[in-house]
Amino acid sequence: MARLSLKSVKKRFGETEVIRGVDLGVEDGEFVVFVGPSGCGKSTLLRMIAGLETTTEGRIEIGGRDVTGEDPAKRGIAMVFQTYALYPHMTVATNMGFPLEMAKRPKDEIDRKVREAAKVLHLEQYLERKPRELSGGQRQRVAIGRAIVRQPGVFLFDEPLSNLDAELRVQMRIEIARLHSELNTTMIYVTHDQVEAMTLADKIVVLRAGSIEQVGAPLELYENPDNAFVAGFIGSPRMNFVPATVKSANGNVALVTAPQAGLAELTVTTRGAAPAAGSDVSIGIRPEHFVAADGADATLSGKITIVERLGGVSYAHAQLGNGDMLTVESRDAREFSTGVETSFGIRQSRVFLFDKQGRRV
Amino acid sequence: MKRSWRQATALFGGLAAIAIIIGLPFWWVVTGSIKLPREIIQRQPTMFPHSFTLQHFEKLLQASDFPIYLLNSVIVALFSTAFTVLMALPAAYAFFRMEFPGRNTLYRTILLAYAFPGVVVLIPLYGLFAKVGLIDSPAALVIVNVALALPFSIWMMRSFLATVPREIEEAAVVDGAPTTTILVRILMPLIAPGIASVAIFAFISSWTEYLFASVLIVSDARRTIPVGFAGIIGQYQIDWGLLLAGATAAIVPVVILFALVGRWFVSGLTEGAVK
Numbered sequence: 001m002a003r004l005s006l007k008s009v010k011k012r013f014g015e016t017e018v019i020r021g022v023d024l025g026v027e028d029g030e031f032v033v034f035v036g037p038s039g040c041g042k043s044t045l046l047r048m049i050a051g052l053e054t055t056t057e058g059r060i061e062i063g064g065r066d067v068t069g070e071d072p073a074k075r076g077i078a079m080v081f082q083t084y085a086l087y088p089h090m091t092v093a094t095n096m097g098f099p100l101e102m103a104k105r106p107k108d109e110i111d112r113k114v115r116e117a118a119k120v121l122h123l124e125q126y127l128e129r130k131p132r133e134l135s136g137g138q139r140q141r142v143a144i145g146r147a148i149v150r151q152p153g154v155f156l157f158d159e160p161l162s163n164l165d166a167e168l169r170v171q172m173r174i175e176i177a178r179l180h181s182e183l184n185t186t187m188i189y190v191t192h193d194q195v196e197a198m199t200l201a202d203k204i205v206v207l208r209a210g211s212i213e214q215v216g217a218p219l220e221l222y223e224n225p226d227n228a229f230v231a232g233f234i235g236s237p238r239m240n241f242v243p244a245t246v247k248s249a250n251g252n253v254a255l256v257t258a259p260q261a262g263l264a265e266l267t268v269t270t271r272g273a274a275p276a277a278g279s280d281v282s283i284g285i286r287p288e289h290f291v292a293a294d295g296a297d298a299t300l301s302g303k304i305t306i307v308e309r310l311g312g313v314s315y316a317h318a319q320l321g322n323g324d325m326l327t328v329e330s331r332d333a334r335e336f337s338t339g340v341e342t343s344f345g346i347r348q349s350r351v352f353l354f355d356k357q358g359r360r361v
Numbered sequence: 362m363k364r365s366w367r368q369a370t371a372l373f374g375g376l377a378a379i380a381i382i383i384g385l386p387f388w389w390v391v392t393g394s395i396k397l398p399r400e401i402i403q404r405q406p407t408m409f410p411h412s413f414t415l416q417h418f419e420k421l422l423q424a425s426d427f428p429i430y431l432l433n434s435v436i437v438a439l440f441s442t443a444f445t446v447l448m449a450l451p452a453a454y455a456f457f458r459m460e461f462p463g464r465n466t467l468y469r470t471i472l473l474a475y476a477f478p479g480v481v482v483l484i485p486l487y488g489l490f491a492k493v494g495l496i497d498s499p500a501a502l503v504i505v506n507v508a509l510a511l512p513f514s515i516w517m518m519r520s521f522l523a524t525v526p527r528e529i530e531e532a533a534v535v536d537g538a539p540t541t542t543i544l545v546r547i548l549m550p551l552i553a554p555g556i557a558s559v560a561i562f563a564f565i566s567s568w569t570e571y572l573f574a575s576v577l578i579v580s581d582a583r584r585t586i587p588v589g590f591a592g593i594i595g596q597y598q599i600d601w602g603l604l605l606a607g608a609t610a611a612i613v614p615v616v617i618l619f620a621l622v623g624r625w626f627v628s629g630l631t632e633g634a635v636k
């Protein structure tokens with residue numbers, strides 16, 4: 001168990017700066033998830049923490065100790081790779097015991113710890129098998145087991161479930177959550193998967209192009225995003241953004257309008273001072289936050305082009321007057337029909353306002 | 362993919378033709394070694410032996426220096442193979458994984474070693490070995506064989522190393538394995554087919570090497586088979602039967618080697634490691 005802190009950490013590959021000054025504190029026992037679009041530097045940052053990539057600038061501390069130039073094995077971390085990275089010619093038991101063997105632990109201690117880990121991960125009857133004789137889920141459990149036996153201060157996971165099929169992913173996700181609550185060790189987890197991020201994380205770190213956009217608890221990011229990027233990235237399907245104009249501003253209340261989206265007037269409470277009248281803004285509203293048109297604070301209207309009915313929920317994709325698409329979620333599959341001009345109700349408390357630079361206002 | 366019988370016939374016909382072209386000399390040598398001398402030199406050659414005798418082998422083992430040549434060859438080849446493998450592996454790993462200035466240039470340059478015909482380096486090499494007292498020593502042959510086999514072996518080995526997913530090595534690094542351990546415990550088992558290929562290449566290169574063996578070895582008792590054969594020709598006129606028996610016997614160690622390392626040539630060793 002250990003705290004982790006990154007101080008102005010930078011990484012350059014030759015000329016290109018891939019991590020541009022990241023500051024981050026992770027508390028002991030915290031489950032932190034890195035998310036962000038492909039190529040934003042999630043893996044690179046994780047590998048820098050692991051020591052598999054050198055740190056160009058800045059400082060990495062684990063458990064209060066500066067490990068910036070330390071060997072991976074001496075950092076007190078363990079890493080689980082997306083591709084499992086098991087040793088194919090060794091049995092499950094040898095794979096899991098390998099880090100202890102490298103640390104020159106006595107044989108009986110290795111045996112005991114491997115058996116303990118195997119028990120936690122339900123791998124007991126597979127200990128003598130080779131990785132190729134296991135299923136994908138079992139292989140990933142072996143990889144996790146190999147990490148557990150070292151009793152690291154920090155677990156690092158790089159998209160550990162993305163090679164598994166959907167069902168297994170759910171199962172393993174729950175298993176990882178259980179593992180975290182049992183071991184109570186600091187975990188850093190990279191994923192593309194919204195659900196994994198939202199359900200596993202104590203804290204989500206949203207990265208974009210090598211910088212942190214926002215750090216916060218999952219619901220905090222969902223309910224109170226700092227900018228349009230985070231707002232769009234957290235939540236699925238994505239938040240809708242509709243261009244609008246400020247009609248009038250008074251303190252932290254703005255009156256906005258978006259005629260081409262059928263929005264006459266909407267009062268929005270802003271974070272700080274409302275932008276001046278006449279400014280271009282965009283309003284953000286999540287697909288799941290639309291309500292029935294009558295009784296709503298305001299409405300957006302568009303022509304429904306496609307309806308996706310998933311059973312429990314349906315999504316209507318509507319085209320607004322300016323050509324933009326709007327995604328609207330509904331629990332009632334019969335509410336939408338294709339080709340019909342429809343009004344979708346919104347509530348002012350569920351609407352975010354962003355300025356032209358995408359900053360939340 | 363379905364083949365029509367025409368294609369199948371053409372394909373198998375082609376394969377059979379190639380097999381015959383490659384196999385015929387061997388057949389000739391092996392069958393010749395058990396024919397009576399009379400049949401070997403008879404005007405009308407026989408595809409299948411009409412006579413059977415082990416007299417050539419008897420003579421080979423009892424009345425010639427062949428057993429000594431064989432022993433010399435085996436010793437030189439085994440040492441050459443061992444050193445080639447032991448040196449090619451770390452060198453290939455260094456070229457593959459370590460970063461040092463001039464790596465790529467050096468890697469391409471090593472193959473230049475093959476740009477010079479053996480004869481060109483023979484004379485300076487002779488002078489060199491003479492200075493350090495290695496003339497007429499099997500060690501000289503081992504050094505030459507290793508030097509000749511290494512550049513290509515490094516290339517081969519490196520391409521086998523490239524098939525091992527990087528993450529496996531990284532996992533080992535995180536697990537605390539030092540570089541030598543990674544090489545020996547992780548990579549070597551995973552590239553066993555590559556090591557086997559390099560070993561066979563080195564063994565056969567040494568086994569068939571004639572030029573250097575003929576010049577650097579002076580005394581008859583230290584000759585290797587290829588050179589020794591030349592001696593057989595002179596020594597006993599041309600005793601074809603003896604020569605064919607010697608050639609047959611010379612194939613045997615190579616066949617044994619293939620049988621031994623052949624089982625390493627199994628594919629799918631890294632299966633189950635990633636994905």
Ligand SMILES: Nc1ncnc2c1ncn2[C@@H]1O[C@H](COP(=O)(O)OP(=O)(O)OP(=O)(O)O)[C@@H](O)[C@H]1O
Nearest residue numbers: 013016018036037038039040041042043044045192
């Ligand atoms: N060894 C390297 N040399 C040069 N550039 C690199 C290297 N490794 C990564 N990069 C670059 O750094 C950036 C970040 O890569 P990284 O693998 O960290 O992205 P990621 O967020 O993990 O993406 P993904 O979600 O696709 O896995 C990418 O633009 C990539 O091209």
Ligand SMILES: [Mg+2]
Nearest residue numbers: 042043044158
């Ligand atoms: Mg990645």
